[in-house]
Amino acid sequence: MIELGRDTIFALSSGPPPAAIAVVRVSGPGALEAAWTIAGRPPPPRRAGLRALKDEDGRLIDRALVLVFPKPDSATGEDLVELQLHGGRAVVAAVERALAAQGLRRAEAGEFTRRALANGRVDLAQAEGLADLLQAETEAQRVQAIGAVEGAVSALARRFGERVLALSAEIEAALDFADEDDVVVDLREVGAAIATLRAEMANLVARPPVERLRDGIRVVLTGPRNAGKSTLLNLLVQREAAIVSPIAGTTRDVIEVPVVVEGVAYLVSDTAGLVDGTADPVEAIGVERARAAAQVADIVVWLGDDAPPAGAVWVWARADEEGRGAPPSGVDVATASGRPETIAALWRLVGTRTAQAPPRADLPALNRRQRDLVEEAAAELVADDDPLILAERLRRVRTALARITGADATEAMLDTLFGRFCIGK
Incomplete structure (x- = not known):
């Protein structure tokens, strides 16, 4: 197991002030001594006690609740103290100055959890969770x-x-x-x-990886030029995310827009119109990227008038456009800008098609490393x-x-993982 320094750390572990309450955590071999110095005699372990917090000159900083968690039965496996203060900026700053004056240092991102890992309170899979x-x-x-x-x-x-x-x-x-x-x-x-x-x-x-939940189910809109893909993207995400123009070939690149629908994260992508050949090198790159996006999609939404690729959702877009006519046999859903219920119907169909794409709640999902x-x-x-x-x-x-x-946890791996944490966790 990776050895950590024996210094004592502190950090604000609640949200940034101002707030009703601010929680400052102190962990390490000097945590209990720091509690004595700043708060006087601490309360019994795991029992909150109201104490007057004072700075190095004996001046009152705040009256706060103090909780003491002796090692090894603490979140970090070390002696740990929590100070529950009034959440004003000046109060938090004064407490942090008083702790720093005792030789304690500010924690780095994720350092409390990293110490919990080093001391066997959690394993690497739990820390990733x-x-x-x-x-x-x-x-x-x-x-x-x-x-x-x-x-x-x-x-x-x-x-x-x-x-x-x-x-x-x-x-x-x-x-x-x-x-x-x-x-x-x-x-x-x-x-x-x-x-x-x-x-x-x-x-x-x-099984679907846990990254599907974080990055979103990949829904790719594809089809020929001027099929209404950009319009449909804007309707699906309910904002003007893509430029809409009657000029064929307006979209040249993949446009990705995250959206949450019914508690599920999606990444909806608009793509360049598909053509068999083009003399425009920029358009050719866009077409290649469109095909690559469709290959890695969880669900493909096809907007062409011809039959879709196997497994795709076939959408008859612009159904309210004059002269558009009736959708051909086999179309899954017809959508129209002026009929929100058609967009809701498409989302229901996407939700049904991707019901197995997110990890099931009753089964553990693995990340890429696992x-x-x-x-x-x-x-x-x-x-x-x-x-x-x-x-x-x-x-x-x-x-x-x-x-x-975590049997093979390296410093580089842990640095990457705990870099995702906030300072006070």
């Missing part, structure tokens, strides 16, 4: 993030690890007691168990008639699964 929880903007994001914080991903990795460890024990027994008649290991049964485990890991990796490790583990789950080779493969599987909870 907490980072997602702090940035959650939709209910779906919150549900998945709180599951990770509560250990859903970690528990899944441990269960896989325990099953692999049991298989390893059988193989090791076969190697260590090969000459003993009473130790019999059926490699066919081991192979069947390995195949089952591999299939379960493959199913887990095939998915890569499960894929790495699954790739090693190959039955082999040679127990020595099989034992080594299973060891690699256990190592990959252990890394999900």
Whole structure:
């Protein structure tokens, strides 16, 4: 585990002032002494006590609630003190000056949680979940993030690890007691168990990743020139996000607009009109980007008059336009600028089509790092008639699964993760 400095840190852990209440946290070996110095005799552990906070010259700063959490049973695993102040800027600034005057330093982004990781209060998967929880903007994001914080991903990795460890024990027994008649290991049964485990890991990796909740379900509007894609984008996101013009080929690049509908985050993309060939090099780049966007979309919305690509939602746009006529057979929904109910109908259809795209609330979803490790583990789950080779493969599987909870956490990895946190977390 990565060693952290033994200095004592402090930070404002609530929202920026002014506010009704401000919470300042202090963590480290000098936290209790700092509480004595600034607040006098602290209250009993985990019991709030009203104290007069004073600066280094004995002048009253504020009257605040003080809570003390001795190590190791604290959020960080260190001695920790919370000061619940009146939330004015001057009050918070005075308390921070008084703490700094004792030699304490301001915390860096995510440093409280980083110390909790170093002291075994949380593992890496839980810390990643907490980072997602702090940035959650939709209910779906919150549900998945709180599951990770509560250990859903970690528990899944441990269960896989325990099953692999049991298989390893059988193989090791076969190697260590090969000459003993009473130790019999059926490699066919081991192979069947390995195949089952591999299939379960493959199913887990095939689930939608947690990034879908944060980045949004990718909805790409595509079709020929002047099909009404930009108009439809503006109607879907309810603002003028794209330039609308009767001139064919106005849109030259992919325009991405985030929107939340019914608690689900979407990333809706307008694209250049598709053509088989063009002499305009800029338009050619736009067409190529449009096709690339459609290939990685979770759902494609096709606005052409001809039959759509397989699996796409076929929209008959501009249905209220004079002379437009009736939509052809097979169109999923007809939309019109002056009929909001048609846009609502399209959103309902998109929601139905993408119902399986977001991670399910009752199943843990993995982030990219975790998915890569499960894929790495699954790739090693190959039955082999040679127990020595099989034992080594299973060891690699256990190592990959252990890394999900942080067995291989590096400074660079942790710097990136905790850079997503606020200062006081």
